[in-house]
Amino acid sequence: MSDEKKAALSPRRLVVVFQSAVGEAMLRLGLDLGFQTVLVEPDETRLQGLPKAHGDSFVHDLTAARLDEHTDVVLSDHHRAEIGDVLQEALAAETRWIGIVGNPKVEGPHVAALRERGAGEEQIKRVHRPIGLNIGSRTPAEIAVATLAGLIADRNGRPGGFEF
Incomplete structure (x- = not known):
């Protein structure tokens, strides 16, 4: 079987x-695109007063999200203090893939956070x-x-235009 068919x-x-507006849009659209979707929000207080999150499930940590080789992880906010721990x-x-939103013109705060934790x-x-x-x-919605x-292009082995 070809790699394309396997993907x-x-x-x-x-x-x-x-939880963020970008994350909400990704979860909503992800369902329509055939992804099993999970929202991870470590801080329960950020969900108070919000409507129920879209997606298949909601958990408070990555362990409960059951990451595996089929999983794409997207951090939808680069201003959170937890980014270093979550990325580690x-x-x-x-x-399969890990990404974080942010402006391509400046180094993301995740770089320093990972270096502080000894990441190479x-x-x-x-x-x-x-x-x-x-x-x-x-x-x-556009970011989502x-x-x-x-992600679809990457899974299908196509040049999706990730380069900036």
């Missing part, structure tokens, strides 16, 4: 870390940033579309 038949799991855990798992350059390079196709996305299109 199309493999389970698709999308773990979105952190995601990098230790056998995830190869580990840091596993974290994609920026994420999504280079379509000039600005709104949460760009990110999910890029």
Whole structure:
């Protein structure tokens, strides 16, 4: 069986870390695209007063999200204090892909956070940033579309335009 066919038949799991407008859009669209979706929000207080999160399930940590080789992990907020710990855990798992939102013109705070935790350059390079196709996305929905299109292209072995 070709690699393309294997990719199309493999389970698709999308773990979105952190409740945010971008994360909400990724979870909602991810379901329509055939991803099993999981929201990970370590801080329960951030969910108070919000409508029920879209997606298949909600958990408070990555261990409960059951990361595996079919899982794409996206951190939907780069301002959270937990990014270093979350990324360290995601990098230790056998995830297919890891990314974090952010401006491509500045070094992301995840780099320093991972270095502080002893991560080497190869580990840091596993974290994609920026994420999504280079379509000039600005709104949460546009960022979600760009990110999910890029993940689909990557899974299918196609050049999706992740380069900036």
